[in-house]
Amino acid sequence: MLTCNNFVFHSPTKIIFGAKTISQLKNEIPQKAKILMIYGSGSIKKNGVYDQVKEALKEHNVMEFSGITPNPRYETAIKAVEICKKENIDFLLAVGGGSVIDATKFISIASKYPGKDPWDIMPHKNNQLKNLFQPTEAIPIGTVLTIPATGSEMNTGYVITRESTKEKVGRIDQLVIPKFSILDPETSYSLPKRQIINGIVDSFVHVTEQYLTTFRNTKISDRFAEGVIDTLISEAPVVLKNPKDYSARANIMWASTMALNRLIGCGVDFDGATHSIGHEITAMNDSDHAKTLAAVIKGVLIYKKQQKMKKLVLMAERIYGKKEGTDEEKADFAISETIKFFNSIGMKTTLSSVGIKKENFQEIADRIEERTKTMGFGLGEHRDIYKDDVLKILELCDP
Amino acid sequence: MLTCNNFVFHSPTKIIFGAKTISQLKNEIPQKAKILMIYGSGSIKKNGVYDQVKEALKEHNVMEFSGITPNPRYETAIKAVEICKKENIDFLLAVGGGSVIDATKFISIASKYPGKDPWDIMPHKNNQLKNLFQPTEAIPIGTVLTIPATGSEMNTGYVITRESTKEKVGRIDQLVIPKFSILDPETSYSLPKRQIINGIVDSFVHVTEQYLTTFRNTKISDRFAEGVIDTLISEAPVVLKNPKDYSARANIMWASTMALNRLIGCGVDFDGATHSIGHEITAMNDSDHAKTLAAVIKGVLIYKKQQKMKKLVLMAERIYGKKEGTDEEKADFAISETIKFFNSIGMKTTLSSVGIKKENFQEIADRIEERTKTMGFGLGEHRDIYKDDVLKILELCDP
Numbered sequence: 084m085l086t087c088n089n090f091v092f093h094s095p096t097k098i099i100f101g102a103k104t105i106s107q108l109k110n111e112i113p114q115k116a117k118i119l120m121i122y123g124s125g126s127i128k129k130n131g132v133y134d135q136v137k138e139a140l141k142e143h144n145v146m147e148f149s150g151i152t153p154n155p156r157y158e159t160a161i162k163a164v165e166i167c168k169k170e171n172i173d174f175l176l177a178v179g180g181g182s183v184i185d186a187t188k189f190i191s192i193a194s195k196y197p198g199k200d201p202w203d204i205m206p207h208k209n210n211q212l213k214n215l216f217q218p219t220e221a222i223p224i225g226t227v228l229t230i231p232a233t234g235s236e237m238n239t240g241y242v243i244t245r246e247s248t249k250e251k252v253g254r255i256d257q258l259v260i261p262k263f264s265i266l267d268p269e270t271s272y273s274l275p276k277r278q279i280i281n282g283i284v285d286s287f288v289h290v291t292e293q294y295l296t297t298f299r300n301t302k303i304s305d306r307f308a309e310g311v312i313d314t315l316i317s318e319a320p321v322v323l324k325n326p327k328d329y330s331a332r333a334n335i336m337w338a339s340t341m342a343l344n345r346l347i348g349c350g351v352d353f354d355g356a357t358h359s360i361g362h363e364i365t366a367m368n369d370s371d372h373a374k375t376l377a378a379v380i381k382g383v384l385i386y387k388k389q390q391k392m393k394k395l396v397l398m399a400e401r402i403y404g405k406k407e408g409t410d411e412e413k414a415d416f417a418i419s420e421t422i423k424f425f426n427s428i429g430m431k432t433t434l435s436s437v438g439i440k441k442e443n444f445q446e447i448a449d450r451i452e453e454r455t456k457t458m459g460f461g462l463g464e465h466r467d468i469y470k471d472d473v474l475k476i477l478e479l480c481d482p
Numbered sequence: 483m484l485t486c487n488n489f490v491f492h493s494p495t496k497i498i499f500g501a502k503t504i505s506q507l508k509n510e511i512p513q514k515a516k517i518l519m520i521y522g523s524g525s526i527k528k529n530g531v532y533d534q535v536k537e538a539l540k541e542h543n544v545m546e547f548s549g550i551t552p553n554p555r556y557e558t559a560i561k562a563v564e565i566c567k568k569e570n571i572d573f574l575l576a577v578g579g580g581s582v583i584d585a586t587k588f589i590s591i592a593s594k595y596p597g598k599d600p601w602d603i604m605p606h607k608n609n610q611l612k613n614l615f616q617p618t619e620a621i622p623i624g625t626v627l628t629i630p631a632t633g634s635e636m637n638t639g640y641v642i643t644r645e646s647t648k649e650k651v652g653r654i655d656q657l658v659i660p661k662f663s664i665l666d667p668e669t670s671y672s673l674p675k676r677q678i679i680n681g682i683v684d685s686f687v688h689v690t691e692q693y694l695t696t697f698r699n700t701k702i703s704d705r706f707a708e709g710v711i712d713t714l715i716s717e718a719p720v721v722l723k724n725p726k727d728y729s730a731r732a733n734i735m736w737a738s739t740m741a742l743n744r745l746i747g748c749g750v751d752f753d754g755a756t757h758s759i760g761h762e763i764t765a766m767n768d769s770d771h772a773k774t775l776a777a778v779i780k781g782v783l784i785y786k787k788q789q790k791m792k793k794l795v796l797m798a799e800r801i802y803g804k805k806e807g808t809d810e811e812k813a814d815f816a817i818s819e820t821i822k823f824f825n826s827i828g829m830k831t832t833l834s835s836v837g838i839k840k841e842n843f844q845e846i847a848d849r850i851e852e853r854t855k856t857m858g859f860g861l862g863e864h865r866d867i868y869k870d871d872v873l874k875i876l877e878l879c880d881p
Contacts, residue, residue: 086729089500101488300729302713310705330485330699
């Protein structure tokens with residue numbers, strides 16, 4: 084029987100969790116720091132978060148940079164890099180969701196990048212993964228999270244989109260893991276329904292990309308993954324019905340952090356195929372990230388069902404309560420119940436819902452071919468998903 | 483309904499997990515460091531761990547200090563403090579179980595302690611908790627764990643026994659959390675059965691002291707706690723039958739770290755009553771720590787059953803599969819099944835098994851009175867367990 088992979092787990096972010104905790108910001112950033120506060124389109128000015136941050140930092144030296152969009156753009160981030168250099172910024176405070184935090188991570192590295200073109204920090208079509216720049220310096224980051232979804236508040240990853248080349252690419256750096264993240268569930272009270280649903284689906288797929296992999300008898304990672312999924316399933320209808328249910332908000336916020344701080348990945352393989360294919364769709368037409376995952380996951384799971392069988396069976400038994408039937412039936416049940424759950428909270432799971440028709444399949448496959456060339460290997464936990472496999476996966480998705 | 487407590491979670495220890503990982507030591511300690519390697523009675527020389535450590539650090543500057551015992555003694559640790567000062571040690575490497583790691587944490591703080599008597603670092607009968615010294619300096623620590631049990635490899639706590647005054651006392655310091663911990667499940671292959679069983683019970687009680695508290699709808703902490711318990715219950719018979727089952731060893735080792743790195747404590751109350759009463763018994767007669775927990779837990783859970791009802795019911799339903807019956811019946815079932823599990827792996831659960839008879843009850847209660855005076859509050863999650871309550875708890879334990 085396979086056993087757990089050796090692993091390194093290093094998650095030094097200090098989490099400050101709970102209602103009214105934004106005021107603690109002042110103790111977490113050195114008094115003398117020159118801070119750049121980075122945020123998005125300004126929703127934090129409507130829900131009170133901006134005022135709480137400014138109040139907490141009223142004796143600090145704070146500059147601001149706003150305008151980070153969903154699928155954060157290289158073209159925007161690079162403007163903040165100029166400010167960091169010019170103003171000798173020595174602390175970055177991201178206030179927002181995963182897009183703001185991801186952009187901040189890029190800005191952190193790019194501000195100290197010694198090369199000519201900061202785009203070369205990312206793995207892109209002319210920049211192979213194996214030759215990737217390894218940073219030794221970065222501006223320290225703290226975050227105030229307002230959207231539970233990406234896990235970026237407690238991990239090393241960031242994904243950046245370049246508008247001009249229509250590329251959406253990601254990388255990881257231990258250097259950019261936030262020093263602290265403040266998670267006040269009340270900040271999520273005012274989220275639009277669409278973002279709540281997107282966040283739940285994104286978190287859910289983060290879990291399945293670690294949990295639904297080769298069975299390695301990793302009892303802690305498996306049970307924890309099931310705990311995160313179970314929490315998302317039970318709390319989603321609660322927050323959708325009552326946006327100010329503190330318990331449910333807190334449970335979803337903590338679940339989404341746990342979904343991708345790599346804890347549930349300890350000892351197991353990682354299958355990023357759903358995310359990779361989803362990223363290409365977003366790069367093509369700016370679809371919501373989570374919607375692309377919901378549109379693609381079914382195809383990936385069916386295509387890889389035999390390799391994921393044992394875990395799909397576990398999921399069917401433990402999450403969806405199916406104790407009877409063959410392994411095949413249980414695996415099919417796990418997949419169909421997952422789709423059913425997404426639909427039940429108002430998430431569509433069809434390719435057409437993210438603007439993809441049959442005639443677009445080839446472009447997606449061609450894009451994946453570019454990506455696999457950049458990476459030097461295929462998608463998925465076995466690194467064996469290439470262009471032709473992607474075409475087959477897309478055929479297995481709902482049209 | 484109660485909601486989750488605000489919390490801070492900060493667990494920066496880098497975990498390096500897996501077979502043959504001790505060789506990675508060399509990359510984790512600065513080349514120029516003057517290292518004091520601290521270990522116990524020498525079992526690491528028999529099972530190969532000592533050789534692996536020395537080989538990994540052959541180009542480092544390493545001194546050694548051995549002789550740390552179970553329930554590590556102040557009188558021993560203080561000798562290592564002298565060495566640290568005299569030799570300007572700037573890195574401490576603990577190689578062993580929780581006792582070695584706890585002693586190392588004390589040595590780390592004591593070596594930089596500006597006061598006269600390092601015993602005053604600890605809360606003791608002449609040193610109230612509220613007046614406790616708050617260190618600002620400590621020697622950095624790394625660990626090579628060989629006994630899964632205490633969780634000390636990834637937490638801030640340490641417990642020290644002073645032989646001369648028969649006191650066993652603990653404290654926490656963020657400063658002493660290990661920089662890294664190497665967890666190679668193979669190091670536990672050669673553990674005597676008694677230590678395997680002790681470790682499983684200690685870990686189990688770490689979980690129940692967080693999980694079996696006031697219900698606060700903390701879904702992640704609850705599910706994770708259940709995952710740890712479930713892992714201990716399912717893997718214990720496997721390792722007892724086949725000591726070289728890598729998967730089971732790995733699962734138990736990771737479970738015991740998760741049991742007390744405070745992750746499952748996020749948002750919930752903490753009830754250390756079983757540990758506190760157990761510590762007094764060990765201080766009196768040097769009983770194995772875990773055996774005292776097994777002897778005392780039943781009394782604590784019965785005495786606090788009404789306050790812990792909702793969690794005991796959850797435990798009965800989710801861990802022990804009891805779906806029928808009243809809450810009272812389920813709670814009783816959770817307690818009796820826990821005792822049954824301990825017995826099934828060869829752990830006795832009577833006071834007499836740790837040398838305690840009825841005539842000793844008063845001494846234990848008097849000791850707890852001293853402790854509650856030092857702390858400034860009672861034991862347990864509600865801080866309401868005092869001397870008289872302890873007498874009642876002991877009456878509820880099996881004689």
